[in-house]
Amino acid sequence: GQQVMQIPQYQHVQEGEDFTTYCNSSTTLSNIQWYKQRPGGHPVFLIQLVKSGEVKKQKRLTFQFGEAKKNSSLHITATQTTDVGTYFCAGRDQAGTALIFGKGTTLSVSS
Amino acid sequence: DAGVIQSPRHEVTEMGQEVTLRCKPISGHNSLFWYRQTMMRGLELLIYFNNNVPIDDSGMPEDRFSAKMPNASFSTLKIQPSEPRDSAVYFCASSLSWLKGAGGETQYFGPGTRLLVL
Numbered sequence: 001g002q003q004v005m006q007i008p009q010y011q012h013v014q015e016g017e018d019f020t021t022y023c024n025s026s027t028t029l030s031n032i033q034w035y036k037q038r039p040g041g042h043p044v045f046l047i048q049l050v051k052s053g054e055v056k057k058q059k060r061l062t063f064q065f066g067e068a069k070k071n072s073s074l075h076i077t078a079t080q081t082t083d084v085g086t087y088f089c090a091g092r093d094q095a096g097t098a099l100i101f102g103k104g105t106t107l108s109v110s111s
Numbered sequence: 112d113a114g115v116i117q118s119p120r121h122e123v124t125e126m127g128q129e130v131t132l133r134c135k136p137i138s139g140h141n142s143l144f145w146y147r148q149t150m151m152r153g154l155e156l157l158i159y160f161n162n163n164v165p166i167d168d169s170g171m172p173e174d175r176f177s178a179k180m181p182n183a184s185f186s187t188l189k190i191q192p193s194e195p196r197d198s199a200v201y202f203c204a205s206s207l208s209w210l211k212g213a214g215g216e217t218q219y220f221g222p223g224t225r226l227l228v229l
Contacts, residue, residue, distance in 0.1 A: 031216070033216070033217070033218075035218075041222075042202060042220040042221065042222055042223050043154070043202070043204075043218075043220045044220070045217045045218060045219070048216065048217065088154065092216070098144075098156050098159060098167050098170075099144075099156065099216075099218065100156070101146075101153060101154040101155075101156075102153075103153040104153060104154070
């Protein structure tokens with residue numbers, strides 16, 4: 001079945017450093033979504049990417065969808081303590097069935 | 112505007128007992144999802160409904176788990192009998208429409224129910 005792998009599992013950075021998490025699917029995706037979950041909280045939708053090679057920005061966050069629509073990345077520039085949490089990618093396969101979540105990357109930031 | 116509502120927020124029960132988790136999706140949303148989150152397995156989709164009809168229940172672990180959606184504003188996830196390995200956070204999420212390309216695929220998660228089975 002479809003699998004979505006996410007790396008790294010954990011990442012610790014100093015405030016001000018950049019951070020990147022990568023997501024790879026075993027199958028071609030119709031779209032990919034990114035969610036953020038704060039400690040003790042619930043996943044909150046960040047963005048959806050649909051087109052091959054698409055790049056979207058939200059302030060310090062940059063999201064990319066690969067040309068083959070099988071991988072994606074989230075890059076945070078100059079991390080802040082408010083960026084702490086777990087970032088999940090979730091891919092929807094071409095058949096349009098359920099969203100498959102990656103295991104997430106947990107980001108910690110020290111000031 | 113109220114988001115997805117789940118109850119109870121916390122549940123502690125003993126092995127063998129029946130557990131019922133409840134979810135009220137965002138008004139007007141046609142799709143509802145039940146997820147389970149554990150440290151070991153991450154976020155797993157258990158079942159999802161579209162227009163109150165179960166579409167994919169392949170993630171339901173076993174016959175001890177059942178889910179219903181009797182109307183557009185209410186769903187339940189039942190575990191009977193419960194076991195310690197069922198301890199997890201259970202999330203309900205809803206989306207405007209799960210139809211591909213309809214633009215309503217964003218999932219809105221509820222606060223979750225933290226279940227502990229002793």
